[in-house]
Amino acid sequence: MNVLVYLVPMALGLGLAGLFAFLWALKSGQYSDVEGAGLRVLSDDDIANDQNGGARRPSPG
């Protein structure tokens, strides 16, 4: 059972990584326009002039 001593913390570490990824996404406003994000994927006319890459500057609200 000694294997648990490092497997359990490892599992926890992976879970924590997921948690922090979610908190980061939340903080950077990736959930502020859920519908729009789905539609933006489909438009390809922004390939040439994608200046504000991804969701860095969400509009407030």
Added chain:
Amino acid sequence: MSAEALDLSLYARPAGSGTLGMDLAVEGVACGACIGRIENAVKRLPGVTDARLNFTNRRLHVAWADGALKPAEIVGALERIGYRGHPFVPQRAEEEEAAEARRLTRYLAVAGFAAMNVMLLSVSVWSGNVTDITPETRDFFHWASALIALPAAAFSGQPFFQSAWRALKARTTNMDVPISIGVTLALAMSLVETVNHAEHVYFDSAIMLLFFLLLGRTLDRAMRRKTRAVAGNLAALKADTAHRFAGDELVTVPVAALNPGDRVLVKPGERIPADGAVVSGASEIDDSVITGETARRAVAAGAHLYAGSLNFHGTLTMTVSAAGAGTLIDEIERLLQQAASAKSRVMRLADRAARVYAPVVHLTAALTAIGWLTAGATLHDALVTAIAVLIITCPCALALAIPAVQVVASGALFRAGIILNSGDAIERLAEADTIIFDKTGTLTLPEPRVVNAAAIDAAALQMAARLALSSRHPLAVALSREAAAARPFDGAVEEPGQGVRAVIDGVEARLGSAAFCGLAPSPLIPAQAGIQAQDRKSGNLSPWVRACAGTSGGEAGASTIHFRCGPHSAAIAIAQKLRPDAAETMEALRARGLDLHILSGDRAEAVAPVARALGIAQWQGGVKPADKIALIDALKRQGRRVLMVGDGLNDAPALAAAHVSLSPISAADLTQAQADAVFLGDRLGPVLDAVLTARQARRLMTQNLWFAALYNAVAVPIAIFGLVTPLIAALAMSGSSIAVTLNALRARMIRKTGNRVTGKIMRKRDRLRP
């Protein structure tokens, strides 16, 4: 706003490092392609550093270098590609709501992570306990659980602990008190048991409880945010502009930018932008939004004007004033304050349940401990059993019983075009047994319509309506609503004070006064009486004519606008019209046992036909705001729960005084702020939807509370006899929570009235204009 400059600097706010930012609600955003079109068009403007459209709430945020462009150019750029942008300043309440929602989501994420991992460890222990787990491994798992659960609960439990602490400090109790006590004791006991190498710990129960409850609260908050965003957009759409004199020049400014003392020009067909007095000019004013009175009032220099009234045919210059003593606004403010202070705080269902639940549970736990002690158990065993009672009576089902229904029901209402302003409106709506309607703008459509369309040749009416598109006269505007397409005739000319003329296929067509059309004036339209009779017979009351027999057109009856094109001529009657489904809605409401009243500020002669058409026996005309309150109070003393539906400024105090209140989206701003909910669209069906959904929701809430009580009646004896294991606790808790949530989902089912307007709000601008 052709030659006039548009000044929107009010909405531009500093956004850091020499840039300005502005938020606009954008109309016409229909599909994903709009995102790129709008953003690219705005970004092409010189000086714009960022433009980002939020598709979920149809809002555009633009940032630009200070001084590089005027905010009006952004609106212009949007207009050129076919969208309308309405700048607005984000409401503080909305921003706070967003911050609160983010905070709750963070708590939820942490609680979710902890619940999953603790549960993983717990399941291993439970299966190990019945097989061959060694005590050392179990201790290791328990310590790992404690390590995750304790900090997570300390973080995620904050909203509950804080709320419980506030309640205790105010010497009251709420649902968060038993939750906090339960969670804290469960964690403390589990920690002690872990130190003592015991077999059973309850970390998983405590953290799962927090997770479920946070889930309910987060969804509740998200729903409220969504409705608030839509309400904010509607407010932005409604915001009007005014023509302000800057020296001798006119500048178009948002109404919000007007200050007392400003001189403003009001053109024919426009709304009065602010309270004030006429300086020069003469016109007729329609005050129906303010007082419910549909007869027009002649005004000249010195007359007082109310914001929101409609200016008819004359051009007025006015000065803006702050509401002075003795004016109607002043009187309404005073009544509002009275009504607000007299309003008794309604105890919400959840608080009532908490007030019964908490003492019972805590007493049971205490008695369990005492019972086991007297039966000879050790102090440790007695305490463990008592805490198990607290855990198994987990307030989870009870605490979810009401918010879960609330989320689902307010979602259903939202889809039906009803936007809730206050959280407990659903409970109060369900209790309503008496409805008081205002007439003008509530039972009738907010703007006048053509009432004798059936008597006019359809092609002629279409032609007249298209011709009317070229005029700003209020009657022409009303007529133009009949036009199938908004295509004005080329070369149509408006003769001020006379009418519009255009040459159509070589024939001159004229629309306006009888003299202008070369027709004999016809004071009463023969078709009117016929329509009324026919409609009553068929039960379909859509074209209702306000003409009172005996009065000769003019003041009390419908206004007439004449049309002539070659051999065709028509006298088109325009008047206030009942909402299309008013009669059916009244019928349905009566069938559900509601007592209906009409209280109108309009004259009795104007109210009587409406009351008759709708079959409402209890009605009064010429009611002053103070009288409306007095009547509501009288009904309250009889033990009635009054739902007030009104839109006029004069209704605002009555809305505040009533048990619960609704107002159409066309209502005056002050009135809307008092209403518990606002409904969209031209139909009255949402009033019925609101009552039915609220009643259904209330039923489900009560069912859920009873279910929670029943669950406790079964589970508590098991706990009292010390038979509960952590596995049973976890199963009981999730089982009861899921049952309550599933039951709440039944509130989704709402009667279909065809009033699905919310999704189309931003596209259906005309219907929402005041």
